[in-house]
Amino acid sequence: MIFWIASYPKSGNTWLRALISTYYYSENGIFEDYLLKKIDQFPTKKYFKDYKYDKKNAGETCKLWLKAQEKINLKNEIKFFKTHNVFGKVNNFDFTNSQNSIGGLYVVRDPRNVITSVKNHYQLNDEQAIEWITNENNFIYNVQNFEENGFSDFQYISSWRTNYKSWKVQKKIPIKFIKYEDLINQTYIVVLEIIEHINEITKNNQKIDKQKLKNTLRSTNFETLKKNERDKGFSEAVPLREDKNKKVPFFHLGPKNDWKKILNSDLKLKIEKAFEQDLKELSYL
Numbered sequence: 001m002i003f004w005i006a007s008y009p010k011s012g013n014t015w016l017r018a019l020i021s022t023y024y025y026s027e028n029g030i031f032e033d034y035l036l037k038k039i040d041q042f043p044t045k046k047y048f049k050d051y052k053y054d055k056k057n058a059g060e061t062c063k064l065w066l067k068a069q070e071k072i073n074l075k076n077e078i079k080f081f082k083t084h085n086v087f088g089k090v091n092n093f094d095f096t097n098s099q100n101s102i103g104g105l106y107v108v109r110d111p112r113n114v115i116t117s118v119k120n121h122y123q124l125n126d127e128q129a130i131e132w133i134t135n136e137n138n139f140i141y142n143v144q145n146f147e148e149n150g151f152s153d154f155q156y157i158s159s160w161r162t163n164y165k166s167w168k169v170q171k172k173i174p175i176k177f178i179k180y181e182d183l184i185n186q187t188y189i190v191v192l193e194i195i196e197h198i199n200e201i202t203k204n205n206q207k208i209d210k211q212k213l214k215n216t217l218r219s220t221n222f223e224t225l226k227k228n229e230r231d232k233g234f235s236e237a238v239p240l241r242e243d244k245n246k247k248v249p250f251f252h253l254g255p256k257n258d259w260k261k262i263l264n265s266d267l268k269l270k271i272e273k274a275f276e277q278d279l280k281e282l283s284y285l
Contacts, residue, residue, distance in 0.1 A: 001073060002096065003202065004104030004175075005039065005082045008163040009140065010117035011109035012180040017082055018220040019191055020198070024080075029215030031224070042081040043068065044153045058139060058154050062093040069100035078102065078202045084140065085155045086166040095156075098172045103201040105194060106167040109180035110284045111160045112259035112271050126267050133160050134274050161278050174201060179282070187217055 005020065007013040014036075021035040043061055047068040053060040072079060085095050111133060119129045132138060139156045157163055167175055176197045183190050195208055218224075259268065272279060279285035 001102035003080050003102055007107045008160050009084050010114050012107045016107055022216045029212035031219040039080040042083050059091045061154050062090045065095055084157050086158050086163055087170045088166050090156045101173045103174045105176050107178045107180055108164045130270050
């Protein structure tokens with residue numbers, strides 16, 4: 001069965017994957033790049049290779065989501081997957097269901113901080129960024145490999161609000177919601193709760209290894225991941241538009257991404273106006 005690690009883009013999903021993959025797939029809690037690959041992204045091309053579909057049509061893969069998940073589950077094991085997709089129907093096709101998914105985590109982040117990361121990662125100006133984060137019809141795909149893969153990794157992300165709400169209101173599978181800010185400020189407590197949630201959902205009776213957990217936190221802190229990217233590169237970083245031989249740093253600001261210090265007042269007001277009720281519900285306002 002599939003266990004989802006879900007979020008809107010640039011909300012801490014990669015850090016969460018690093019924490020989970022290091023704790024569950026390393027021997028001693030020491031992060032290595034290869035561990036991230038233990039938690040794959042869905043959807044991607046390789047999960048559709050046995051099916052016929054129009055790769056140039058953004059909506060074509062939707063009809064294969066459940067079929068691909070059924071095939072993944074033939075191995076009869078727990079499989080973690082990262083996704084930015086909304087939970088629900090697209091073109092009348094379900095993203096997932098309780099027959100294929102056992103549960104998940106959703107990490108939500110203050111959109112006033114998300115937007116600065118979105119601007120950096122997708123190389124957008126202010127107007128483009130506010131349109132991007134509020135666009136109910138927004139989707140993403142791998143621009144770099146479009147000629148080869150087409151829309152094979154098409155993910156329908158919608159707006160920041162609809163994305164998090166879609167996972168919040170669904171009743172098909174149990175989801176633990178995490179605020180990125182809590183993950184930053186109370187890392188040990190939150191990650192311990194995450195492991196307890198995963199173990200309960202997956203019926204893993206193994207006792208939590210506190211020393212391994214401490215090693216995991218030390219080896220996956222932001223500065224360590226940032227240094228690792230500087231020294232070795234990072235596969236999920238995207239090329240600069242003006243120089244394809246260089247990449248946009250993936251681990252950019254992390255905890256230093258503080259909207260109070262770096263977000264201009266016009267963009268701040270636009271986000272607060274667009275998401276006022278959600279910000280209040282999440283105690284961001």
